[in-house]
Amino acid sequence: MALMLMVFETVAKKIVDLRTNDIFDKSFMFVLQTIANKGSTWAPNLDAGRTLIAAWLLSAIILIAAYSGILVAMLTLPKVVITIDSIDDLVHQKGIPWKLLLNTHTTRMLQESRDESRRLAFVRSSGFIVDCDNNKTELAEGKYAAICPRLRAKKVIMWDYSNTGKCRMYIAKERVNFNMQAFALRKGSPYSKKINRAIRAIHEGGIYSQIVNKHYPSPTKCLQSPTHDKPSGIEPLDIYSLGGPFLLLAAGDQMIS
Known part of the structure:
Protein backbone atom coordinates (compact mmCIF):
# COMPACT_ATOMS: atom_id res chain seq x y z
CA MET A 1 0.00 0.00 0.00
CA ALA A 2 2.80 2.40 0.88
CA LEU A 3 4.54 1.64 -2.44
CA MET A 4 1.33 2.36 -4.36
CA LEU A 5 1.01 5.73 -2.63
CA MET A 6 4.60 6.51 -3.54
CA VAL A 7 3.84 5.73 -7.18
CA PHE A 8 0.83 8.04 -7.22
CA GLU A 9 2.78 10.87 -5.63
CA THR A 10 5.62 10.38 -8.11
CA VAL A 11 3.14 10.58 -10.99
CA ALA A 12 1.58 13.69 -9.45
CA LYS A 13 5.02 15.28 -9.28
CA LYS A 14 5.63 14.69 -12.99
CA ILE A 15 2.14 15.56 -14.27
CA VAL A 16 1.00 18.56 -12.26
CA ASP A 17 4.30 19.49 -10.65
CA LEU A 18 3.07 18.82 -7.13
CA ARG A 19 5.91 17.87 -4.85
CA THR A 20 5.70 16.02 -1.55
CA ASN A 21 8.73 15.90 0.69
CA ASP A 22 9.67 12.62 2.36
CA ILE A 23 7.06 10.69 0.37
CA PHE A 24 8.38 7.28 1.52
CA ASP A 25 8.19 8.19 5.22
CA LYS A 26 4.74 9.73 4.91
CA SER A 27 3.29 6.80 2.93
CA PHE A 28 4.79 4.19 5.27
CA MET A 29 3.68 6.05 8.41
CA PHE A 30 0.18 6.51 6.99
CA VAL A 31 -0.23 2.74 6.56
CA LEU A 32 1.14 2.02 10.05
CA GLN A 33 -1.07 4.67 11.68
CA THR A 34 -4.12 3.18 9.96
CA ILE A 35 -3.37 -0.32 11.25
CA ALA A 36 -2.70 1.08 14.76
CA ASN A 37 -6.02 3.01 14.74
CA LYS A 38 -4.18 6.35 14.73
CA GLY A 39 -5.19 9.33 12.65
CA SER A 40 -3.01 11.02 10.04
CA THR A 41 -3.02 14.61 8.77
CA TRP A 42 -1.29 13.77 5.48
CA ALA A 43 -3.19 13.00 2.28
CA PRO A 44 -2.11 12.51 -1.35
CA ASN A 45 -2.32 15.46 -3.73
CA LEU A 46 -4.27 13.77 -6.52
CA ASP A 47 -7.87 12.52 -6.28
CA ALA A 48 -6.73 9.12 -7.53
CA GLY A 49 -4.46 8.72 -4.54
CA ARG A 50 -7.19 9.82 -2.16
CA THR A 51 -9.60 7.30 -3.71
CA LEU A 52 -7.00 4.61 -3.11
CA ILE A 53 -6.71 5.73 0.52
CA ALA A 54 -10.50 5.56 0.91
CA ALA A 55 -10.52 1.96 -0.33
CA TRP A 56 -7.60 1.11 1.97
CA LEU A 57 -9.34 2.63 5.00
CA LEU A 58 -12.50 0.58 4.39
CA SER A 59 -10.41 -2.57 4.01
CA ALA A 60 -8.41 -1.74 7.13
CA ILE A 61 -11.58 -1.45 9.20
CA ILE A 62 -12.57 -5.00 8.31
CA LEU A 63 -9.06 -6.38 8.80
CA ILE A 64 -8.59 -4.70 12.17
CA ALA A 65 -12.01 -5.82 13.42
CA ALA A 66 -11.39 -9.41 12.30
CA TYR A 67 -7.97 -9.75 13.89
CA SER A 68 -9.03 -7.91 17.04
CA GLY A 69 -11.90 -10.35 17.48
CA ILE A 70 -9.60 -13.32 16.96
CA LEU A 71 -7.12 -11.95 19.49
CA VAL A 72 -9.82 -11.41 22.10
CA ALA A 73 -11.17 -14.92 21.51
CA MET A 74 -7.72 -16.46 21.92
CA LEU A 75 -6.95 -14.52 25.10
CA THR A 76 -10.34 -15.11 26.71
CA LEU A 77 -10.45 -18.16 28.97
CA PRO A 78 -13.84 -19.82 28.50
CA LYS A 79 -15.57 -22.01 31.03
CA VAL A 80 -14.71 -25.48 29.85
CA VAL A 81 -17.35 -28.19 30.26
CA ILE A 82 -15.94 -31.69 30.13
CA THR A 83 -17.72 -33.65 27.43
CA ILE A 84 -17.57 -37.43 27.33
CA ASP A 85 -17.71 -38.80 23.81
CA SER A 86 -15.84 -42.09 24.13
CA GLN A 224 -26.57 -34.93 19.25
CA SER A 225 -23.38 -34.79 21.26
CA PRO A 226 -22.38 -31.28 22.45
CA THR A 227 -19.26 -31.64 20.27
CA HIS A 228 -21.01 -32.90 17.11
CA ASP A 229 -20.06 -29.71 15.23
CA LYS A 230 -16.69 -29.18 16.88
CA PRO A 231 -13.77 -29.02 14.41
CA SER A 232 -10.79 -31.26 14.86
CA GLY A 233 -8.49 -28.33 15.71
CA ILE A 234 -7.85 -24.59 15.39
CA GLU A 235 -8.06 -23.61 11.74
CA PRO A 236 -6.13 -20.52 10.58
CA LEU A 237 -7.87 -17.91 8.48
CA ASP A 238 -7.22 -18.41 4.79
CA ILE A 239 -7.46 -16.01 1.85
CA TYR A 240 -11.12 -16.92 1.33
CA SER A 241 -12.06 -15.94 4.90
CA LEU A 242 -10.65 -12.44 4.36
CA GLY A 243 -11.59 -12.15 0.71
CA GLY A 244 -13.91 -9.19 1.30
CA PRO A 245 -11.25 -6.61 2.21
CA PHE A 246 -9.05 -7.67 -0.70
CA LEU A 247 -11.96 -7.44 -3.13
CA LEU A 248 -12.74 -3.98 -1.80
CA LEU A 249 -9.13 -2.95 -2.26
CA ALA A 250 -9.12 -4.32 -5.79
CA ALA A 251 -12.34 -2.43 -6.57
CA GLY A 252 -10.79 0.81 -5.32
CA ASP A 253 -7.70 0.21 -7.41
CA GLN A 254 -9.88 -0.43 -10.46
CA MET A 255 -11.78 2.81 -9.89
CA ILE A 256 -8.49 4.71 -9.76
CA SER A 257 -7.15 3.18 -12.95
Missing part, protein backbone atom coordinates in the same frame (compact mmCIF):
# COMPACT_ATOMS: atom_id res chain seq x y z
CA ILE A 87 -14.76 -44.80 26.56
CA ASP A 88 -11.33 -43.18 26.70
CA ASP A 89 -12.88 -39.84 27.75
CA LEU A 90 -14.94 -41.63 30.39
CA VAL A 91 -12.09 -43.44 32.13
CA HIS A 92 -9.70 -40.46 32.09
CA GLN A 93 -12.03 -38.02 33.87
CA LYS A 94 -12.82 -37.86 37.58
CA GLY A 95 -15.84 -35.56 37.69
CA ILE A 96 -18.60 -38.02 36.76
CA PRO A 97 -18.90 -41.59 38.11
CA TRP A 98 -20.50 -44.26 35.94
CA LYS A 99 -22.28 -47.54 36.36
CA LEU A 100 -22.72 -50.63 34.21
CA LEU A 101 -25.68 -52.90 33.57
CA LEU A 102 -25.70 -56.02 35.69
CA ASN A 103 -25.14 -59.38 33.96
CA THR A 104 -25.16 -58.17 30.35
CA HIS A 105 -23.07 -59.03 27.32
CA THR A 106 -21.67 -55.47 27.17
CA THR A 107 -20.47 -55.62 30.77
CA ARG A 108 -18.76 -58.96 30.21
CA MET A 109 -17.21 -57.63 27.02
CA LEU A 110 -15.70 -54.68 28.91
CA GLN A 111 -14.45 -56.98 31.67
CA GLU A 112 -12.71 -59.33 29.24
CA SER A 113 -11.56 -56.74 26.72
CA ARG A 114 -7.88 -56.49 25.81
CA ASP A 115 -8.26 -52.77 25.22
CA GLU A 116 -7.01 -50.86 28.26
CA SER A 117 -9.68 -48.13 28.19
CA ARG A 118 -12.54 -50.61 27.91
CA ARG A 119 -11.13 -52.76 30.69
CA LEU A 120 -10.72 -49.69 32.93
CA ALA A 121 -14.36 -48.83 32.24
CA PHE A 122 -15.26 -52.03 34.08
CA VAL A 123 -12.61 -51.77 36.81
CA ARG A 124 -13.29 -48.13 37.72
CA SER A 125 -17.07 -48.28 37.50
CA SER A 126 -19.05 -47.21 40.57
CA GLY A 127 -21.28 -50.26 40.60
CA PHE A 128 -24.11 -51.84 38.66
CA ILE A 129 -27.72 -51.07 37.83
CA VAL A 130 -30.40 -53.46 36.67
CA ASP A 131 -31.87 -51.23 33.97
CA CYS A 132 -31.35 -47.66 32.75
CA ASP A 133 -35.08 -47.02 32.65
CA ASN A 134 -35.44 -47.85 36.35
CA ASN A 135 -32.64 -45.40 37.22
CA LYS A 136 -33.65 -42.61 34.85
CA THR A 137 -34.15 -40.08 37.64
CA GLU A 138 -30.57 -40.44 38.88
CA LEU A 139 -29.28 -40.27 35.29
CA ALA A 140 -31.28 -37.14 34.51
CA GLU A 141 -30.05 -35.45 37.68
CA GLY A 142 -26.44 -36.15 36.68
CA LYS A 143 -25.57 -38.29 39.69
CA TYR A 144 -23.77 -40.72 37.43
CA ALA A 145 -23.50 -41.83 33.82
CA ALA A 146 -24.39 -45.27 32.52
CA ILE A 147 -23.57 -47.50 29.58
CA CYS A 148 -27.03 -48.41 28.29
CA PRO A 149 -28.51 -49.89 25.12
CA ARG A 150 -29.14 -47.13 22.59
CA LEU A 151 -32.92 -47.60 22.53
CA ARG A 152 -33.09 -47.47 26.32
CA ALA A 153 -31.01 -44.31 26.31
CA LYS A 154 -33.36 -42.71 23.78
CA LYS A 155 -36.33 -43.63 25.97
CA VAL A 156 -34.74 -42.01 29.03
CA ILE A 157 -33.89 -38.87 27.05
CA MET A 158 -37.46 -38.70 25.71
CA TRP A 159 -38.86 -39.01 29.24
CA ASP A 160 -36.61 -36.27 30.60
CA TYR A 161 -37.31 -33.91 27.69
CA SER A 162 -41.09 -34.40 28.02
CA ASN A 163 -40.88 -33.45 31.72
CA THR A 164 -38.38 -30.58 31.57
CA GLY A 165 -38.39 -29.36 27.97
CA LYS A 166 -34.59 -29.37 28.09
CA CYS A 167 -31.88 -31.63 26.69
CA ARG A 168 -30.08 -32.49 29.90
CA MET A 169 -28.67 -35.77 28.59
CA TYR A 170 -27.07 -36.93 25.38
CA ILE A 171 -25.72 -40.06 23.73
CA ALA A 172 -21.96 -40.15 23.24
CA LYS A 173 -20.48 -40.50 19.77
CA GLU A 174 -18.73 -43.81 20.38
CA ARG A 175 -20.81 -46.95 20.44
CA VAL A 176 -19.65 -49.42 23.08
CA ASN A 177 -21.51 -52.37 21.59
CA PHE A 178 -23.64 -52.65 18.48
CA ASN A 179 -25.87 -55.30 20.11
CA MET A 180 -26.11 -57.51 17.05
CA GLN A 181 -29.11 -59.81 17.12
CA ALA A 182 -29.98 -62.77 14.93
CA PHE A 183 -32.42 -65.63 14.42
CA ALA A 184 -31.11 -69.03 15.53
CA LEU A 185 -32.17 -71.68 13.02
CA ARG A 186 -31.30 -75.31 12.43
CA LYS A 187 -28.51 -75.85 9.90
CA GLY A 188 -29.98 -76.25 6.45
CA SER A 189 -33.36 -74.87 7.53
CA PRO A 190 -35.70 -74.09 4.58
CA TYR A 191 -36.68 -70.83 6.32
CA SER A 192 -33.19 -69.27 6.28
CA LYS A 193 -33.48 -67.59 2.87
CA LYS A 194 -36.98 -66.30 3.56
CA ILE A 195 -35.98 -64.81 6.91
CA ASN A 196 -32.86 -63.22 5.40
CA ARG A 197 -34.92 -61.62 2.64
CA ALA A 198 -37.45 -60.33 5.16
CA ILE A 199 -34.77 -58.84 7.43
CA ARG A 200 -33.03 -57.22 4.46
CA ALA A 201 -36.32 -55.75 3.25
CA ILE A 202 -37.09 -54.36 6.71
CA HIS A 203 -33.75 -52.54 6.91
CA GLU A 204 -33.55 -51.38 3.30
CA GLY A 205 -37.13 -50.13 3.31
CA GLY A 206 -36.63 -48.11 6.48
CA ILE A 207 -39.27 -50.12 8.35
CA TYR A 208 -36.94 -50.80 11.26
CA SER A 209 -36.18 -47.08 11.71
CA GLN A 210 -39.89 -46.27 11.54
CA ILE A 211 -40.69 -48.80 14.26
CA VAL A 212 -37.91 -47.48 16.49
CA ASN A 213 -38.92 -43.83 16.00
CA LYS A 214 -42.57 -44.70 16.63
CA HIS A 215 -41.99 -46.43 19.96
CA TYR A 216 -38.90 -44.46 21.04
CA PRO A 217 -39.40 -40.93 19.71
CA SER A 218 -37.07 -38.27 20.99
CA PRO A 219 -36.07 -34.75 19.94
CA THR A 220 -33.34 -34.88 17.31
CA LYS A 221 -31.28 -32.14 18.96
CA CYS A 222 -31.13 -34.10 22.23
CA LEU A 223 -29.47 -37.04 20.49
